[in-house]
Every structure is written in C-alpha cells, then in structure tokens.
Amino acid sequence: MQYKRIALVTGANQGVGFQVSKELVANGFTVLLGARNLQRGEAASKEIGPGAVPLQLDVTDRVSIATAAERIHKDFGRLDLLVNNAAISNTRKGSLSLQEYKKITLPSNVSLDEVRAVWETNVFGVLAVYQAMLPLVRESSDARIVNVSSGVGSLTTNADPAYSHRAFYSPVYPASKAALNATTLAMMIELEPAGIKVNLVSPGFTKTNLNVI
Numbered sequence: 001m002q003y004k005r006i007a008l009v010t011g012a013n014q015g016v017g018f019q020v021s022k023e024l025v026a027n028g029f030t031v032l033l034g035a036r037n038l039q040r041g042e043a044a045s046k047e048i049g050p051g052a053v054p055l056q057l058d059v060t061d062r063v064s065i066a067t068a069a070e071r072i073h074k075d076f077g078r079l080d081l082l083v084n085n086a087a088i089s090n091t092r093k094g095s096l097s098l099q100e101y102k103k104i105t106l107p108s109n110v111s112l113d114e115v116r117a118v119w120e121t122n123v124f125g126v127l128a129v130y131q132a133m134l135p136l137v138r139e140s141s142d143a144r145i146v147n148v149s150s151g152v153g154s155l156t157t158n159a160d161p162a163y164s165h166r167a168f169y170s171p172v173y174p175a176s177k178a179a180l181n182a183t184t185l186a187m188m189i190e191l192e193p194a195g196i197k198v199n200l201v202s203p204g205f206t207k208t209n210l211n212v213i
Ligand SMILES: NC(=O)c1ccc[n+]([C@@H]2O[C@H](COP(=O)([O-])OP(=O)(O)OC[C@H]3O[C@@H](n4cnc5c(N)ncnc54)[C@H](OP(=O)(O)O)[C@@H]3O)[C@@H](O)[C@H]2O)c1
Pocket: 010, 011, 012, 013, 014, 015, 016, 017, 034, 035, 036, 037, 040, 057, 058, 059, 060, 084, 085, 086, 087, 088, 121, 125, 148, 149, 150, 151, 202, 203, 204, 205, 206, 207, 208, 209, 210, 211
C-alpha cells in the first residue's frame, strides 16, 4: 500500500488555507482541514473531494485543540505536516475603512482588547496548536511545520522609511506577525536536534476575507 502523508492545515475552510489544502490533496496527502466551524470545514472538504477530512479546530479553544489532537492520534497516530495558517487581521469586519481603522490602532490609542483578540489567534493560537500537535509531529519520520506569516510583520522591512506599507505598521496584525516570527525562531531552535524543519512563509497580498476591515 502506498504511504500517504498526513497534513493538518488550520483555518482551511477558505482563503489561502483552502487552496493549500487542495494542492496538498492533489499531491497525494491526506489533509485534515481544520475549521473552527465544522460545517464550513465539511463543505470545504466536500469541494476538495477524497483525501480531504474535516476537523473541528478553533485555535483559541483549548478543548477544541486537545480534542483534535486526540482524534488525529486515534485515526492516524502521527502528523507529517502541520500548517499553522489560521489568522485574523482585526475584529471589526466590514465596519471601517482602512484609513479609519489605522487611526484607531495607533500604539497610543489602540484598544488592548483588539490587540489581545488578534494576538490570541495569530500568536497564542499557533503556539497552543504547536504544543498539542508536537507529539504527533515527532511520530513522523519526515516531519515539517509551516507557519504562515506576512511581509507586513517584518521588523527589518518596516524599519525602512521607504517601505510602502510602513504607515500601516500597528500593534495589532503586523506586530502579531512579528511576534509569530520571533516565536517561530524558538520552535526552529527547539526542533533542530530532531531534524524537523520549521518554515515561515508569506503568501504575499492575496484577495481574501482577511483583507476586509
Ligand atoms: N491574504 C493576504 O493577503 C495575506 C497576506 C500575507 C499573509 N497572509 C496570511 O495567510 C493566512 C491565511 O489568511 P487568508 O488570507 O487565507 O485569510 P482568510 O481567508 O480570512 O482565512 C482565514 C482562515 O482562518 C480561520 N480562522 C480565524 N480564526 C480562527 C480560529 N480562532 N480558529 C481556527 N481558524 C480560524 C478562518 O475561519 P472562518 O472561515 O471561520 O473565519 C479562515 O478559515 C493567515 O495566516 C494570514 O495572516 C495572508
């Protein structure tokens, strides 16, 4: 029987995560489509077809993460690829223009609730999923972890006055991705001795629901 690689993609029911899942399935993976809303995960899996398996997974919910890890353990016993893709850019969906949102997310006036909500998903969510899934990743003979970041979180790029998006660097989404980058480096260092590569990727600007303020 052919060896099927097992992948988990968080936030896989739409956008970049959906497309990544589709391409992984086309490349022979069995892909667990993590979705905080199981029905959306089921619909996305159905659209992709055989090889796509819906999995309820809210990266901000400890019970959901633990239940997902338990199910993967029971059904597959390992994870060959973990893609930490789920993220949010703000909590205001559809209520403000980009310029208006920028005005209320300066370090001097940003709501700490807004910062916490975004960091909860983009930083703590990734770390929580990493911790829960790592024992399964260690069971693979050829494991990889991919954390989906963003160019707007690069400290080097934003330190350059010529960078076009610099005016939008804020403690909310951009700084959450900077914190994710920093946390990923710690994961890379931790897993170096085990030969497990942890990669950071940025898909570049893509028209998805993430870019709705
Ligand atoms: N689009 C871009 O231009 C761009 C650029 C650079 C980097 N990125 C990165 O690419 C990744 C994917 O973004 P996208 O553009 O595909 O965004 P998207 O279309 O908004 O998709 C985000 C996905 O994350 C899920 N999600 C949000 N909160 C979650 C939670 N608590 N638990 C589990 N899933 C959750 C969403 O679920 P629901 O459907 O339930 O909301 C959705 O499936 C993100 O890490 C983003 O930062 C995107």
